[in-house]
Amino acid sequence: METIRLYFDKFIKLNDSEWADFEKCIVKANIAKNEQILKQGEHANFIAFIQEGSFRFFYDKEGEVKITAFFFKGDFVSNYRSFLTGKSSDHFIEAMQEAVIYKINLQELKSLYDKHKNIERLGRLIAENLYLSVANRLDSFLFQTPAERYKGLIERNSRLLQDIPQYMIASYLGVKPETLSRIRKRK
Amino acid sequence: METIRLYFDKFIKLNDSEWADFEKCIVKANIAKNEQILKQGEHANFIAFIQEGSFRFFYDKEGEVKITAFFFKGDFVSNYRSFLTGKSSDHFIEAMQEAVIYKINLQELKSLYDKHKNIERLGRLIAENLYLSVANRLDSFLFQTPAERYKGLIERNSRLLQDIPQYMIASYLGVKPETLSRIRKRK
DNA sequence: ATCACTTATTGACTTTGGTCAAGAACTATT
DNA sequence: AATAGTTCTTGACCAAAGTCAATAAGTGAT
Secondary structure: OHHHHHHHHOOOOOOHHHHHHHHHOEEEEEEOOOOEEEOOOOEOOEEEEEEEOOEEEEEEEOOEEEEEEEEOOOOEEOOHHHHHHOOEOOOEEEEOOOEEEEEEEHHHHHHHHHHOHHHHHHHHHHHHHHHHHHHHHHHHHHHOOHHHHHHHHHHHHHHHHOOOOHHHHHHHHOOOHHHHHHHHHOO | OHHHHHHHHOOOOOOHHHHHHHHHOEEEEEEOOOOEEEOOOOEOOEEEEEEEOOEEEEEEEOOEEEEEEEEOOOOEEOOHHHHHHOOEOOOEEEEOOOEEEEEEEHHHHHHHHHHOHHHHHHHHHHHHHHHHHHHHHHHHHHHOOHHHHHHHHHHHHHHHHOOOOHHHHHHHHOOOHHHHHHHHHOO
């Protein structure tokens, strides 16, 4: 548990009493490859911190699969919209590799927000952080071509993308697998 | 000032002492049409609440103008990314009509976060709220055609879009004015 | 090593939106 | 009302990505 505390320290350093309460609400889970930690139609009543492994966040309507996000080691994983609004998720979250996560439940997090100002602040910092990720991703669609998005993605994440099939990367970039194949060839 | 308090009450009800401190940090400003409240290259050291009027959030590189967002009455307006990261803004924010806003300075907001737990919470709620807006906008690019984006936009905002020229709406939707003109014709 | 299965590439063709240019419609000012 | 300046529409053509189908390459299991 101390290893995960170091990760949270990057957001905010909790004192021992705050951390003790926080720790009580965290549940460690080992996730098998291809296991789904959230299904379409469920409410995302948790947010989880990834200690090891990676996840895909995808939408599946009548066999048409679209990958909206990848989550890697060190990221928070959830359907944050569903988490915030209480509405049911339109996406699945599925482990792409064996994974270790620390889950915290929505209700418990809310009472931690009430109890500790610093955890309330942690909640703000997480929200701001997630805002920045999604704003960056939106920008990549507003201002970049698929080829530029691909270039940026591999520059930032080449190692993590190593064992992700190309058709999933294509979906994440918003193009068809054939198109990504052609993008890769032409440079 | 009491009218604006009602708006903030929708996020969180501040008690009189919290509100008194909050109010001290708020600066009312009257903005002329076409006035820029943030310029490219500046750091967005404020966040503002719109009491009246509307703004466009746009990027201008060598005459190529792209509208990334509109902000209306009741919205918070800023370059939130620049606000959070401290980096300079790559966008302008410009009033499309005469406007009345309440600005709060970044440093002052930070000390309010330190002083009042409820304002810290307000900060979280604002961040969560802005997350949801940008996530919805990203979804509109991931899952919708330009025609669907247009339909959704006018359904949600028809009144507010009344006096915005079509070429700006096209830019917001990520298409050229000619294309929007054709979309409108074909239905 | 072989076979089955999944993933990636390639080619031919279609669809959608972009580009460029001309003209029509609208607005504001005198 | 006339003019100038925007904004919007339309047409002809172009470019980029999608679709469909065939084949190649890669992966795992026996």
